[in-house]
Amino acid sequence: MGKRSGVTAEYATPEADRVPFAQKLAYGMGAFVNNTLAAAIGGMLIILNLGFGMNPALVGLASALPRVTDALTDPLMGFISDHTRSRWGRRRPYIFVGAILSGVFFAVLWMMPTGKSEMFYFWYFLIGSTIFYLGYTIFATPWVALGYELTPDYNERTRLMGVQNFIGQLAYIVSPWFLWIMTHKPWFSTPVEGARSLALAIGAVAIVIGIMPAIFLRERFVAAPIAAPVNVSGTTRPQESMWDIVTRNTTLFFKGFATTIKSGPFRRLCVATFLVFNGFIMISSFQSYVIIYYVFGGNQERGAEYAGYAGTIGAISTFGVIFLVTWLATRIGKRKAFYFSTGVSMVGYALKWFCYDPTRPWLVLLPAPLMAFGLGGLFTLMGSMIADVVDVDELETHERREGMFGSIFWWVVKVGMAAALAMGGFLLNATGFDVALGSQQTSQALFLLRLSDVLVPFITSGIAIWTIAGYPITEEKAHDVRRALEARRTAAGTQPVTSP
Structure with a gap:
């Protein structure tokens, strides 16, 4: 066989491992929603100052504090997604629900009434954005994880990530125009009105496009091996108290976190x-x-x-x-x-x-x-x-x-x-x-x-x-590594199962 950079041609991607281009696009739609929401919540912050008269220091504080919660909930959502068992898979239910929640919460976040005090706007945005980031995490964390399992092939993974990165970059072509849209006088009488309308449009886009990965993609590892399952239906082990359940899953979470960073x-x-x-x-x-x-x-x-x-x-x-x-x-x-x-x-x-x-x-x-x-x-x-x-x-x-x-x-x-x-x-x-x-x-x-x-x-x-x-x-x-995994799965009778 011929050589390719020191690696034999036997490593050419098998047809079975290729992700159809339509499915790559569906996964990339998640990147567009992910990047659009991230760019929008940062790019629209200026309206808190221009439209609602908030002190820039309070604007910075109200936008920074929810990130603390976001940083804590990301690993927790990753753990929940990894340990979920449902007929629809580990990731897709959360992606579907998270896209809807993200879109709704983002739109509501910018529906602040006028004529209120500065501290009213501070607390409204602080609490509202914290709730938004929770919905955003429910969508984004399983969506990222889903991309890691769509194909087992070394090179096809790069092609998949190339497509999703390309589509995700489109958000950064659109987002620089958000301020212009919100302040465009022929369309909106005030920046506040512009922000509300733009938020409704972005929320709708997040919902309609964000659910596409959940609808059109299928998971390879519906029955992936885990230390102890957390059933999405809510059933638990017999004779376990709620405290036992919380203790067991907390232990598993920190053990998994430690193993990952090792x-x-x-x-x-x-x-x-x-x-x-x-x-x-x-x-x-x-x-x-x-x-x-x-x-x-x-x-x-x-x-x-x-x-x-x-x-x-x-x-x-x-x-x-x-x-x-x-x-x-x-x-x-x-x-x-x-x-x-x-x-x-x-x-x-x-x-x-x-x-x-x-x-x-x-x-x-x-x-x-x-x-x-x-x-x-x-x-x-x-x-x-x-x-x-x-x-x-x-x-x-x-x-x-x-x-x-x-x-x-x-x-x-x-x-x-x-x-x-x-x-x-x-x-x-x-x-x-x-x-x-x-x-x-x-x-x-x-x-x-x-x-x-x-x-x-x-x-x-x-x-x-x-x-x-x-x-x-x-x-x-x-x-x-792949050959060793497939041999072990075959011996154990646990080959990947595609979700319905």
Whole structure:
């Protein structure tokens, strides 16, 4: 047989392991809903200040506190989903119900009455968004876990994640227009009216599109091995008190959580994601400051225009990146594809030092397509690689924990993002930048702004590559694990059962 990057051609994807394109689209619809809701609740926060007159500090507090609850409920929902047994599967019932709850709660969240006090709006939004995030978790955590089990094939997993990432990116083409929609005078008399109408539309989209993965997809592991089942119908073991049930499941939850984070390959994926994503997030605002105050000498209109051009080029380039990285990963392996995509983004970050030039402002557009490789490649590859880790975990523990792995991974992303945004503010202050100075920023402040804008994501991305260098699951290893699992399932008579 011929060779392909050191792996024999016997690893070509069997037809039985391929996910039909229509089903990939159905799974990708979940990504569109997931990203739209996440972008909308952040992008519409400004209406609390512009429309309801809330103090920006209270707005920040009301939006941050529910994230604490969200971070706690994600792993819990992952555990519940992994241990559910129903005729419809482990994931689909929650996806269906969660999509409906998310859409309804999001719409209600923005139906605040006018003429109330600032503290009324604070508590309304705080309690309402906490409830919304609960519905959002019920939808998102099982949806993520479902993607890990749709195919057992090493390369088909990458193709699946490429499609879902591509469709999910469409949300970020639409979401930048939310503020314009809410404040467009010919449509709405006030921003509050615009927010209410937009929330109703987003809620409807979340419900109609969000239930599609539950309707059109089927689970492979309806009867997956677990330590102790939690029956969705509510039946329990004979002669067990409620306290016994709570105690047993609490013990299982913490045991599963501990086992998951002990996985060395999984920790490497979490650390690499934390570094690449949050290195970018930490200095996400620096690029605009550099373009406005260094390239255009404080001209906010011109600087914002070019920053917008660069952002649009980056967003459009991400679609091409997803295609390329997906194809590349099936040729040279996921680890090497990560080296490539992250390495190209590092080149883009480095080019900013030379291309952000006051004498040639058009050069600010050149690094954008290269930087798009960072996040575009990251979220195409990570989901596929975590699915491989789940198989290794099953081989070692005799349990399947897609929900727990997915929830902890995204918990790391959320907590890291909050920390990165906070650290970014401190770093901005440390540069000496003072918005009150306008175009009269000191040369040292501008130098440190530029240096941070380049070095922070460059260094974190480089460390991420070093981290993934020790990731042990190659294509050959993944196929060995699969063969061992299938042999064990056959011997035990527990081959995957597809949900109805």
